Amino acid sequence: MNLPKELTVRIADHLSKVRKNLSSLPPDEQKEILQSIESHIYDALQSKSDAGPTSALLEAVLAEMDPPESYGDSTPVPDQKQNRHWRTIVALLILITMIVVGIKISPKKQKEEVMKHPLALTVTSILAATNLIAGETQTGLVTTNNTSPRDDAATLVEVKRAPDDIIAKQKENAKHRMRKDSKIYSQEKLQDIESLYQVANKQWRSEEGKESLRKLISKYSSANRTGCATLYLGQMSVGDEQIEYLQKAINDFSDCFYGDGAQVGAYARFVLLHRYRKDGENEKAAKLAEEIRTGYPDSIDHQGRPIVDLLKTVKD
Numbered sequence: 001m002n003l004p005k006e007l008t009v010r011i012a013d014h015l016s017k018v019r020k021n022l023s024s025l026p027p028d029e030q031k032e033i034l035q036s037i038e039s040h041i042y043d044a045l046q047s048k049s050d051a052g053p054t055s056a057l058l059e060a061v062l063a064e065m066d067p068p069e070s071y072g073d074s075t076p077v078p079d080q081k082q083n084r085h086w087r088t089i090v091a092l093l094i095l096i097t098m099i100v101v102g103i104k105i106s107p108k109k110q111k112e113e114v115m116k117h118p119l120a121l122t123v124t125s126i127l128a129a130t131n132l133i134a135g136e137t138q139t140g141l142v143t144t145n146n147t148s149p150r151d152d153a154a155t156l157v158e159v160k161r162a163p164d165d166i167i168a169k170q171k172e173n174a175k176h177r178m179r180k181d182s183k184i185y186s187q188e189k190l191q192d193i194e195s196l197y198q199v200a201n202k203q204w205r206s207e208e209g210k211e212s213l214r215k216l217i218s219k220y221s222s223a224n225r226t227g228c229a230t231l232y233l234g235q236m237s238v239g240d241e242q243i244e245y246l247q248k249a250i251n252d253f254s255d256c257f258y259g260d261g262a263q264v265g266a267y268a269r270f271v272l273l274h275r276y277r278k279d280g281e282n283e284k285a286a287k288l289a290e291e292i293r294t295g296y297p298d299s300i301d302h303q304g305r306p307i308v309d310l311l312k313t314v315k316d
Helices: 006-021 027-050 055-064 068-072 078-101 107-114 120-131 139-143 149-159 164-184 187-202 206-219 224-236 241-254 263-281 282-294 307-313
Strands: none
Touching: 006 027, 006 055, 006 068, 006 224, 027 187, 027 224, 027 263, 055 187, 068 206, 164 187, 164 224, 187 224, 206 224, 206 282, 224 241, 224 263, 241 263, 263 282, 282 307
């Protein structure tokens, strides 16, 4: 979707405010949440605008979402946070001891283990300064891992939009897939599908929104919106549940589309790829990247950017 500059600035401002309330979360989790919110905003604008998105429509979409300050509600209570930090300290002391006494751990594994923890940046600086992580300099480590989610998003923004004819083709593919539903479901059921889907659009990240998407999936297993709902739940979820939803979106709904031309098959793979990178599952991530390149060479994200180009911004 090609938005006027004032709308993209407003969206960036909203995401920046959300980010400020996610400081208790690891950078990768912050990035996933911000990407999910951004995708939701673009999809909501696409589904609600007939004559093109306006500032008024964007404000209406944002008003229906949780306010930025609410994202701090998931911050652990003091006792939980304190316990988590003690576990972190113990884990990192064990790691440092292993390195000091000479137990062999690859530099990459050392870095992955350190960066899992909330105190990672401080400890990383100490380790780097004392040369405990082989082959890494202090500057390199801090620069690599002190990048904020908005910095990552800015990198993605630099990827140019796909040519207009590619975007038009993807939107036409989306319309074609949506028309298939009219041959399967009655008008009444199509309205029910859209109503269930829009509950989540209006109450993004709420339990009611998630429950509405689950209901949509259980009632209408073949609908285009069901594919979008499954991917949405994957973006909202964490842990094994996130992988399950994203894999289900890939396995069962790869042919589904959002109205802006973003295809579930390609975008679900891209989101899952990020998850695998975060978990250190690089072979699985590489396999998904190859599937995107070969199976979805013209796929785009919600902003019309080629996903094959976005792959170049994903760091190992």
